[in-house]
Amino acid sequence: MKIAVTGASGLIGKPLVSALRADGHAVVRFVRTPASAVDERHWDPSSRRLEPEAVADLDAVVHLAGAGVADKRWTDAYKQEVLRSRVDGTTAVAQAVAAARGSGAGPSVLLSGSAIGYYGDTGDRLTDESGPTGEGFLADVVRQWEAATAPAEAAGARVAHLRTGIVLAGAGGALAKQKTVVKAFLGAPLGTGKQWQSWISLQDEVDAIRHLLTADVSGPVNLVGPAPVTNRDFTKALGRALHRPITPVPVPGFVLKGVLGEFASEGVLIGQRLDPRVLRESGFAFAHRDVDSALAASL
Secondary structure, three states: OEEEEEOOOOOOHHHHHHHHHHOOOEEEEEEOOOOOOOOEEEOEHHHOEOOHHHOOOOOEEEEOOOOOOOOOOOOHHHHHHHHHHHHHHHHHHHHHHHHHHHOOOOOOEEEEEEEHHHHOOOOOOOEOOOOOOOOOHHHHHHHHHHHOOHHHHHOOOEEEEEEEOEEEOOOOHHHHHHHHHHHOOOOOOEOOOOOEEOEEEHHHHHHHHHHHOOOOOOEEEEEOOOOOEEHHHHHHHHHHHHOOOOOOOOEOHHHHHHHHOOHHHHHOOOOOOEOOHHHHHOOOOOOOOOHHHHHHHHO
């Protein structure tokens, strides 16, 4: 297959590109700067610009680009950047795919990034892709993000929304920050510690995307591992993996809100107990079925 990837230099995109090439696929990277390599093509997501000719010879697009949700404090301006980076980029990709297909060419598959923030706080309820949407900023972002793929779907492309949980990667993302704290002997549960966390190893994230390129799956897909854990249990598992003690006294929620701002309420203190039902029923086999093995592989 000939596959384009947006966000190709990111936490997920970089290993995905390597894995796809190892599989024998031809990979094109969409870049914001002028294309300077044979595998690069220019796009301007902030202006919703991606020429249909840039996707006309492709079989699939994996769209992962977007501003990091936890990269900066949630000011009104940054929240707008998080939203716009997702909606504008996805609109550009979907419209280009639709235009190309309208001319008798273009990708038949669009795997578009998404997030489990769609569900809001699920509490202790195990929730699969049929679960209702939640409340809050992140849930609203995901609803608009997924809706932006509509042109590609209307043009007949198979569209799957990659509702990704906490990706366990030692070199970046949330785990890299947590690892630093635990290694400094400061590890502790966050808030009550009873809130559920839905995680996935970086290897399974990449392998799931590879699987979905050919699996007969469309619509939302929870990219999470099969065994979510509470924050307290996750913190203990990270302590075991790093050979560091974990204090049983949790970090109070008000302290986290003071440090992290609004993100603490939606990104740290809520519970999200998700079931990867669609992925499992499509025949995907997880390499890491429990948090201990996932952390060992990631670290």
